[in-house]
Amino acid sequence: MSAPSAALQRLRLRTELRKARTRAGLTQRQVAAKMEWSSSKLIRIEAGEVGISVNDLRPLLAAYGITESRRVEPLLDLARNSRKMPFSEYRDLFGKEFLQYLAFESSASIIRQFNSLQLPGLLQTEEYGRAIMRSYDSSAAEETLDRYVEARLLRQELLMSDEGSQLFFILDESVIRRQVGGRGVMRAQLERLAELAVRPRINILILPFSAGAHAGMQGPFTHFEFEADEMPDSMYVENPRGDSYTSSDPEETGRYLERFWDLEDLCIKDGVPDLLRRVAERLEEGSDDLVVLLNQADSTQNR
Incomplete structure (x- = not known):
């Protein structure tokens, strides 16, 4: 079986991140303040518009109370494999x-x-x-x-x-x-x-x-x-x-x-x-x- 596409892995990651934030009882604004990010950065990550680096994902997961390796590593893999989205070279043409x-x-x-x-x-x-x-x-x-x-x-x-x-x-x-x-x-x-x-x-x-x-x-x-x-x-x-x-x-x-x-x-x-x-x-x-x-x-x- 072929590996899941970068697009699917980003979709899966954004879904998991939304669920994790909801379970933690946090709003996007609260998370952005905790991470010292702009609110727009978190919104774009959760919307799947941009990827998230492994270095940013680790502390974000910790803010959601996710620290066990068995839960962290699969999410880090999704982040690594979803950086290159299809048709990203056409961002100037498409909304x-x-x-x-x-x-x-x-x-x-x-x-x-x-x-x-x-x-x-x-x-x-x-x-x-x-x-x-x-x-x-x-x-x-x-x-x-x-x-x-x-x-x-x-x-x-x-x-x-x-x-x-x-x-x-x-x-x-x-x-x-x-x-x-x-x-x-x-x-x-x-x-x-x-x-x-x-x-x-x-x-x-x-x-x-x-x-x-x-x-x-x-x-x-x-x-x-x-x-x-x-x-x-x-x-x-x-x-x-x-x-x-x-x-x-x-x-x-x-x-x-x-x-x-x-x-x-x-x-x-x-x-x-x-x-x-x-x-x-x-x-x-x-x-x-x-x-x-x-x-x-x-x-x-x-x-």
Whole structure:
């Protein structure tokens, strides 16, 4: 079995530190004063935003009354092994919430994601991803776009092996019909999706327009489960304004998990690879393009 990722070990460490402080009956402010730290330093450690050195962790554990070697050493190991977080070289591009998302993504045993407007980053081709990012900021320097694309492609290493996380993606029908980047780019993207949909760990489901109104119309979300028993489920939600947040609150993560299952019941599950290929072919013909259909109607009326 491979060693746990740095992201998972940091997540486990922050969870243990929060529990230890709570058991000791101390507030973050009291601990910061005792350690002669700023309150923000402890907050960032407990949020998993930064690592903690072994030299800082030893006195912190002592402040929590944890001094026995059998309890201290495993926590020190977590600190040693969690210093290098995934994608830390992209901190200038991504906010702390999305960096936390990337930590969850690289460590989860099950990822469930619903998208209503665009394909998840894990499934995007380079050309599709570049078109999306260019639409967000048409003035972005090419070098910046290159780094965004580079980070996205690095994330997709999760897809390469037949072993690892179980991935479930629910895509609204609009996602596979919107011509991001033009017909050629979108056709290549749909063909890529069809290839991914036959892999054993990857489950792609389509939520059809015929499902009508549904809970997913409130917006996209991602739910994470972890193999380690002590790691709670987590979730990530982003709204159209770009605001996002992560949560490990059991009530909230449970609600989103149930929402995912409800959406799953409305989805097309069988024959998805063939369906995606057919959509790609019809896209090339233009037969499902509303603009084409409208032009055809105008042409008929003018005869």
